[in-house]
Amino acid sequence: MHNNERLPKPEALIFDMDGTLFETDTLLIGVHERIFATLRAEGLYMQPTPPVEKLLGCLGMLLEDIWRSVMPDGSEAAQRRADELMLEYEVEGLEQGQGELYPHVAETLAALKAQGFKLFVASNGLERYVKEVARYKGIAPFFDGLYSAGEYGTASKVQLVEKLLKDHGISSAWMIGDRSSDVEAGRKNGLQVVGCAYAVYGRKEELNGADALIGDFRELPALLPEQ
Numbered sequence: 001m002h003n004n005e006r007l008p009k010p011e012a013l014i015f016d017m018d019g020t021l022f023e024t025d026t027l028l029i030g031v032h033e034r035i036f037a038t039l040r041a042e043g044l045y046m047q048p049t050p051p052v053e054k055l056l057g058c059l060g061m062l063l064e065d066i067w068r069s070v071m072p073d074g075s076e077a078a079q080r081r082a083d084e085l086m087l088e089y090e091v092e093g094l095e096q097g098q099g100e101l102y103p104h105v106a107e108t109l110a111a112l113k114a115q116g117f118k119l120f121v122a123s124n125g126l127e128r129y130v131k132e133v134a135r136y137k138g139i140a141p142f143f144d145g146l147y148s149a150g151e152y153g154t155a156s157k158v159q160l161v162e163k164l165l166k167d168h169g170i171s172s173a174w175m176i177g178d179r180s181s182d183v184e185a186g187r188k189n190g191l192q193v194v195g196c197a198y199a200v201y202g203r204k205e206e207l208n209g210a211d212a213l214i215g216d217f218r219e220l221p222a223l224l225p226e227q
Helices: 025-041 052-056 063-070 076-095 105-114 127-136 157-168 180-188
Strands: 012-015 118-123 145-148 173-177 192-196 212-214
Touching: 012 157, 025 052, 025 076, 052 063, 063 076, 076 127, 105 118, 118 127, 118 157, 127 145, 145 157, 157 180, 173 180, 180 192
Parallel strands: 012 118, 012 173, 118 145, 173 192, 192 212
Antiparallel strands: none
16 A cells, blocks of 8 residues: 555546545434434334444445444334435435535545546445435536446445446546445456545555555545656
8 A cells, every 4th residue: 555656547536425525424423313313203213322433434335234233133124214214314414504525525526527537426325315415515517427326226336336437438447435345346346446544434454455545635636647
């Protein structure tokens, strides 16, 4: 893993959403409390609310795996209801202006787009969530495609990125993300991998295998080869 070496120039840059572009805890902390208050009110889960850190630590997983980890003692009905509530409350929060991008994301994406790079999102989240974050935070116009496991029913991010590459005829790209699923998706699709070390949701060792690490989103363009 190298922090400052330049990487081969790509045709496209593929970004994870949560923990990479979007500082998810700025939205999810309030959503988490509402989900479990509603589950208790509906008699579906009567245990104490699990720590929000448990949910944040699962970001990057597929949704069904998230709830198995966050409330393993919950019924399947409770877990499916939590799916519904999370999307509902996330969208309501976004509509109310909650949630923040990481610093310098918007202007850096704009600069990369202006340089002619194709930009994509590949997320294990739900389709509506991914698209609404991009829309409400003003970054949707920068992207050539917003890919989500929720839309395409992929079983892993490896499959999602493989589909994205095939759909757009891309032969060289960087995968940029903060979790081991991002590193795996890049590696198994033959891509360069940039690990986002500024995110706090995963463990640092998850980025082992990345070709470069960035501690600030503004560092990303510096990895491009000099013109």
